[in-house]
Amino acid sequence: MSFKPLIVASVLALAAALAPALLHAHAYPMVAVPPEGAVLRDSPREIRIQFTEGIELEFSHIDVKNAAGEKMNAGNLRRIADDTVAVAVKALAPGTYRIEWQVLSVDTHVTDGVLRFTVAGGK
Amino acid sequence: MLAIEGLVSAALYFTAALVLGSLATAAFVLPPGESPLRKQLISFAAMFTAAFLLIAAAALIVQGAKLSGGGLPSLDVLLRYVMKTQSGNVWLWREIYGALLLALLISFQNTDISERAGRWMVLAAIPLAASRSLTSHAAAAREYPLMAMACDAIHLTVAAVWAGGLPLLCWALWRGSRFATSPGWTGNLVARFSRLAFRSVVLLVSTGIFQSWIQVGTWDSLLETAYGRVLLLKLALFLMMLAFGALNRHFTLPDLIAAPHPAPFPRDAFQRIGAEAVLAIIVFVATGFLTILPPGAHSAHQLAAAPRFGVLTPAEGAAIKILSPRDGETLHGDEVPLKFRLTPGRRGTHAHAYVDGELMGMFETESGTLTGITPGHHALELRVVAGDHQTELDASDTVHFVVK
Structure with a gap:
């Protein structure tokens, strides 16, 4: 009795399960302050993100950039908790800002992404 | 990779x-x-x-x-x-x-x-x-x-x-x-x-x-x-x-x-x-x-980390009125300018915007822009939210608009 068909079927099933899976990256931020798409009355003093896993500070960064692409960070990334990091920002003028983040998690995965928020500036 | x-x-x-x-x-x-x-x-x-x-x-x-x-x-x-x-x-x-x-x-x-x-x-x-x-x-x-x-x-x-x-x-x-x-x-x-x-x-x-x-x-x-x-x-x-x-x-x-x-x-x-x-x-x-x-x-x-919205707590004087878009208005493009008047009452501080039931933004000022809105008929609901970002008050307003 040959078991080749069973083995081949197993390999094909694994490939079929993995093919779409490999298109997905890790999904990361669990809570961001300010949250994605927020419209703020005043400039935030810092950007804080809690991730779904513990984070290594080395090789992780959060950059806040204005519409012209200028970096608006006012300090280095600092750890709040194993899975939470924050970075202070300069006083932000009214406008739209990008939070570009990249983190190395404790299980060796590197992920990145972008969040956006707007400072409206007064009523 | x-x-x-x-x-x-x-x-x-x-x-x-x-x-x-x-x-x-x-x-x-x-x-x-x-x-x-x-x-x-x-x-x-x-x-x-x-x-x-x-x-x-x-x-x-x-x-x-x-x-x-x-x-x-x-x-x-x-x-x-x-x-x-x-x-x-x-x-x-x-x-x-x-x-x-x-x-x-x-x-x-x-x-x-x-x-x-x-x-x-x-x-x-x-x-x-x-x-x-x-x-x-x-x-x-x-x-x-x-x-x-x-x-x-x-x-x-x-x-x-x-x-x-x-x-x-x-x-x-x-x-x-x-x-x-x-x-x-x-x-x-x-x-x-x-x-x-x-x-x-x-x-x-x-x-x-x-x-x-x-x-x-x-x-x-x-x-x-x-x-x-x-x-x-x-x-x-x-x-x-x-x-x-x-x-x-x-x-x-x-x-x-x-x-x-x-x-x-x-x-x-x-x-x-x-x-x-x-x-x-x-x-x-x-x-x-x-x-x-x-x-x-x-x-x-x-x-689980997303706030558990949906259960509204008493308004305690809070109210909200959508000024733009107007009910039945037709808009072009995927951006919808938003204006509203918020009465905070005792607990309200800002608003959550839902488009067709999905949370699309948080607004601390009375104007802003909703982005990524697809063509078609939509329902926009704004709710007044307390300062903890979790508690939504029983104070909301809804309008319907069309994006072409």
């Missing part, structure tokens, strides 16, 4: 399993007095340890490439990773430990060692496989991380003993049956392996259930995430391996014990045990890819 990472991860698992499998076969499966086979198995273990160290070096390059945005990593990146990160430290100490283990195995490969010494070698090789837990999803588990890592380490170790031992069992059966001098030699070998495998399976199942609970969390995550689907496939392969194991235990084993001596090793029996070994390799590949996929539980955490 993900495919390479998955394959390297699988290769690392598999070589660590072969190291443990070789030593476990030498120490627990071979009957006493099989010195030449035992020496050969220890040589294999040394060879697999060397392969493990090389593949781990390749894994470091892959990790460095991830950190360098996909290109070949610089020495500076590799050194920073190894010296300044937790997972890099684990890599370094595992390589040092692996090199020491390799030296130990090389020094013993031509020595006639006792079964007891062989068992100490199995114990010495466990950290090679089990240390993967320190940089696995278990290390990043949000619930019971220490227990998750301990379970993962046990899971990896017993999987290595069983699945890593199968190819070595095949080799020992093929090699040993040609020189066996006692009747039922092959049967005895399979019976000893079967006992070891049964104990491994009991531990595998119990630790596997706990790991699945921690990493997947819900039935929805099991069925709807890539991680859950690969885990289901791994489970199906594991059940097939179990079926082959049961087949070998209940049919192959009695046939081998009853075989008259000298008898060539039956081709059918070899195929059945070989099929179990090949399935084990596929399970290792699935496991390797599981390590690079986000655990299904993460999606649950993300959902």
Whole structure:
């Protein structure tokens, strides 16, 4: 009795399960302050993100950039908790800002992404 | 990059399993007095340890490439990773430990060692496989991380003993049956392996259930995430391996014990045990890819982390009125300018905007823009929210608009 068909079927099933899976990256931020798409009355003093896993500070960064692409960070990334990091920002003028983040998690995965928020500036 | 990472991860698992499998076969499966086979198995273990160290070096390059945005990593990146990160430290100490283990195995490969010494070698090789837990999803588990890592380490170790031992069992059966001098030699070998495998399976199942609970969390995550689907496939392969194991235990084993001596090793029996070994390799590949996929539980955490909106608390004087878009207005483009008048009352501080029931934005001022609105008819609802960002008040307004 040959078991080749069973083995081949197993390999094909694994490939079929993995093919779409490999298109997905890790999904990361669990809570961001300010949250994605927020419209703020005043400039935030810092950007804080809690991730779904513990984070290594080395090789992780959060950059806040204005519409012209200028970096608006006012300090280095600092750890709040194993899975939470924050970075202070300069006083932000009214406008739209990008939070570009990249983190190395404790299980060796590197992920990145972008969040956006707007400072409206007064009523 | 993900495919390479998955394959390297699988290769690392598999070589660590072969190291443990070789030593476990030498120490627990071979009957006493099989010195030449035992020496050969220890040589294999040394060879697999060397392969493990090389593949781990390749894994470091892959990790460095991830950190360098996909290109070949610089020495500076590799050194920073190894010296300044937790997972890099684990890599370094595992390589040092692996090199020491390799030296130990090389020094013993031509020595006639006792079964007891062989068992100490199995114990010495466990950290090679089990240390993967320190940089696995278990290390990043949000619930019971220490227990998750301990379970993962046990899971990896017993999987290595069983699945890593199968190819070595095949080799020992093929090699040993040609020189066996006692009747039922092959049967005895399979019976000893079967006992070891049964104990491994009991531990595998119990630790596997706990790991699945921690990493997947819900039935929805099991069925709807890539991680859950690969885990289901791994489970199906594991059940097939179990079926082959049961087949070998209940049919192959009695046939081998009853075989008259000298008898060539039956081709059918070899195929059945070989099929179990090949399935084990596929399970290792699935496991390797599981390590690079986000655990299904993460999606649950993300959902759980979202504020539990929907239950409205009394308005206590709060009110909101949408000024723009007007009810029935037609807009062009995917951006919708928003204006509203908010009366905070006692608790309200800002507004949440829902488009067709989906939270699309948070507004602390009375104007803003909703982006990414698709063409079609939409319902926009604004709700007043308290300062904790969690409590939505029974103060809302809704308009309908069309995007063309």
